[in-house]
Amino acid sequence: MDLKTLTEINAPSGHEQPIRRALLAELKEKGFNPTIDRMGNVIVVKEGTGDAPRKRVLVSAHMDEVGLIVTGHTDGGFLKVTQAGGIDPRVLISKRVLVGDDGIPGVIGAVAIHLQSAADRQRVMGYRDICVDIGATDKKEAERKAPKGTYISFDTPYVEYGEGYACGKAFDDRVGCWTILRLLQEELPVDLVAAFVSEEEVGCRGAKGAAFAQEPDIGIVLEGTTCNDLGDIPQTAQVCQTGKGVAVSFMDNASIANRSLFRKALEIGEKEGIACQVKSSVSGGNDGGVIQRAREGIPTLVLSVPCRYIHSPSTVIKLSDAESQFELTKALLKAL
């Protein structure tokens, strides 16, 4: 399965069935025996080629994405929504969405500029104001087509553009899922526990169960992380840059990297000529936190692909950085 297919599957947090089904089909086709645990995580254990006792390494990526969820309906037939996962409401205006599993087309509009007061122009339209319009003409029709709890995703196809860049939704974290699918094709000395986990965007809920149940010796989290390397951004706030390779975190808001894994990743990157960079700020948080603190503690490292405009309908990555994530993880797994 390619990255385009992976990102175009609509599966916000709590509604991972579509991506779960796609991953199961793909894994079975490739001859694996995937299982589903009680958090809805998809797990494949692939035995290593090294001599026993082998290290058991959990490599995880989350399969959910940020999205919207229907909370109600107006008399005029518009859908009221809130966020499932963090979406700045300012990126929603004038965007196209797909509603529910049937992918009913919808748009998010706003009061025309002609009718806005100076204060309106300043004021952020929050979830209280935002409505999704599917063309329903009354409340009944809206309720029938998109009942409360229906999930909504961005309708933004994957596009490759510029000098090796790609633009789409859900790179966070289908890019990590893609890397794991590719790692499963490799001969590795360690026992690989490949985990496609659920509900990261609403508080790292899936990975917590997976780390407990799988009892790994080491955890490696493959992520997409925020990157702000264009426009009005002071260099100190850039975190990481596209095109400079996979970002290795020493610390984020959820975990402090195991120092020896952190050093080892950077050494291997340098030795093998794999592009990598240190994520230069303490920001964000991810499954690394819950995996590190599972059971009596697990040495953990996070390797991320830099994503511009993360959690927006049009996230941007450089494809060479996804390649670096794959190469560095592979090399690290071979060196553990």
Added chain:
Amino acid sequence: MDIRKILSEATSTLGVSGQEAGVAAYFAEQFRLLVDEVRVDAMYNVIAHKKGSGNGPKIMLCAHLDEIALMVMRIEDDGSVRFGSVGGVDPRILPGSRVWVHGTKGKLFGTIGALPPHLMSEEDRNNNYKMDKLHVDLGMCAGKVREQVRVGDLITFNTPFTELAGNQVAAKSLDDRACVAIMLRAAERLQRMACDAEVYFVCSAQEEVGGRGAMTAAFGVDPDLAVVLDVDFALTPGCGPDVAAPLDAMVVTHGPFVQPKLNKRLIDCAHAHHVKLSENVAGRSTGTDADEIGVNRGGVPTVLLSLPEKYMHTSVETISLDTLEEGARLLSHFVSELDAGWEDDLWI
């Protein structure tokens, strides 16, 4: 005539105010199949003439073909592109939007980026993004960008034509190409109807910067009377009945910029043919081409017929195709019923 196809093609054709050649060529081609002669004037107005019997007035129907857009203002050393607007683009629609940058070697895919919320002060987070703080990301270094993009190049929204439920469609620049489609459908209907009037279908340029195309087109056509077709605000959350009309009926406008007797004739025509209408009031200018056409040469009795549109000046402007068809039905009857006596009691 496949209206969906026409709207889909027309709304994806480049035609920004002042640079309408592309969309003008498109509409000229469409009208050529339906009328006696078509020309594109120096302002990129498309003027399509359907000959009459010789016993009717000369009527000008007018809907604008230009669209609002963005324009390249500066190329930064990191390759990001700064921009300004042509016409009234709402900056709130920009973050996360996909665009086409129309460079020297063709159009380039881009996406509009912004500073993320976690790097903003609390105050900035609670305000909308300003246009000068946003950038277009072309995924290229400055050197590559400068090879094919120049200051002044146009940037348009890359939003596919979208079909919603209830025969509604969403796209950019349905303001006012949906009304050009009304004229096309009316021209098609008039082929099968009696018609004394000389009819000039005008797709006007530069409306979004102030009725400039309509001004010269009206001079060139020199009509006896005119009907202007434009979009009006449709009811949506936050946009109530005090300023907006239901999506499912065309709108007539009352006020000093509209000739009252001619307007009554339009309303009577709608009643006679069971076309549902809403009414709007403009105490001064209408903000449409009607303002300019009404004072062309020695004066032109003019009325305004509007198609309700949700989310005007966004990339997801939404209209009802059923209302569009009703607009075309009304327009064709109104034109067909004009005769030599149309002016007899206009002013008394």
